[in-house]
Amino acid sequence: MSTGKRLAKRSIIGTRVAALADDGLYYSGMIQAVKTPAPFPENNNCINLTPNTRYTVRFDSVKMKNREYRDAELIGPGFRGMTGVRLQPGQRVFLTYNGREVRADVQNHDYETDELRVQIQSPTAEVQIELKKRLDEIRLLESRKSARLADVDTDFARLADMAGDRRRASATIEVPSHHMQGSRKRGPSSSCDLGYGERDDQMNECNAALVLMSLSCSPNSPRPSAWGGRSSVSPGASSSSGSSWRSGTPSPPPASSSFSDEGIAMDYEEIHPRKKRINSVVFVCTWRGCTYHTNTCSAIEAHIRNTHLGPKKEGDSDHEEEFYYTEREVAAPAPPPTLSHRDMCRPPHEDPEYQRQLVGSFRQGLLSTMQNGSARPISIPVTHHWSNSHSPKHMRLSGANGSPGSPGRRPRSDNKKCRKVYGMDQRDLWCTQCKWKKACTRFGD
DNA sequence: TATGCCGGGAA
């Protein structure tokens, strides 16, 4: 049943196209409206299209006015391709170079051989790279959805060489949604994993999480120059606190509370200033299914923007990329395994990898006690800043008192659970598992 | 009785 609120699947509105402007150059834009003389003028999908159909193109550049074109005049998916197109010098094009999409400007187009001389706009670059490309290797539209390639301080050649660590990072942040408070019903998805176009509505919640993600890039870690160059730090940002609040969002970072959703400590760095280590830092894309990682912040942001998020809207400066990557230290001289998690937004005990280690140690302890008979409690250091305690505790896990009767059911732990800590009326602060009546991941063993 | 969480079903 169609409600009529959504465009038909085949709607051509919103399609990205390139169209010829008065200056003889093609500019990218988007189909904004379709005018068709067909009997169903309200039908905007391509079912009733005729050769007389006219498409209103809204150009990406605000300086350019909307204009109507016939389909034969438009280049893009569903319209004509590049064949036969004549490009003028100065034409902005896109091509794949070193596995990445780059911008280039046409120097000259040989109509006979359909070969072009283009000059790549290397972002790093004093050196301009000039290439010869065939017309069919050239695009007028950004296929990788990057609107900011030119701003990104990315060494593309180095990116292509990236290899190695493929560990997945999990940096899921739950943003408590008010509409769910007190209700057991599932609310509308409030995930920040949104498609392009829906994001604005969700930015209040996302901003909160954005703050948390910003903290994952610690001020102590090496920063590429582009970071500082691009970080138009908002006036509310505190430079002395060491907080890496650098989003352009107008609201200041939450100041007083050392806790946020999911018990994430905001002033973690202040409580435990990180030991200066010269380990290399890897920025890991946390987009679901993506294992991309790189060693520069700007590169990971470029990746996220290009590959996952899509073009940035005009005047947008929400630094949304920060939400989808996490910073990881690759320990050179093998530090204690859990320390690396200090870099992450997720509290250590909620980190799946940490939990695995914990469970692993627990099992190992059980095993050893079973083998040598001595019930020696295992002591695992737990930094529990997340629960109002600022001193490291030791969580005692004893294999001796495992319940004999119910194998498979874990002995009830004495730890405070979200229910106890937050109470029923603050259910939205519970960890997800507690909400689902599952084993608590925040205070659990 | 309150709480923790397993198992399983719905979305």
Add this chain to the structure above:
DNA sequence: TTCCCGGCATA
């Protein structure tokens, strides 16, 4: 896969 909840085990 995520979310939710009945119901059992345990404190």
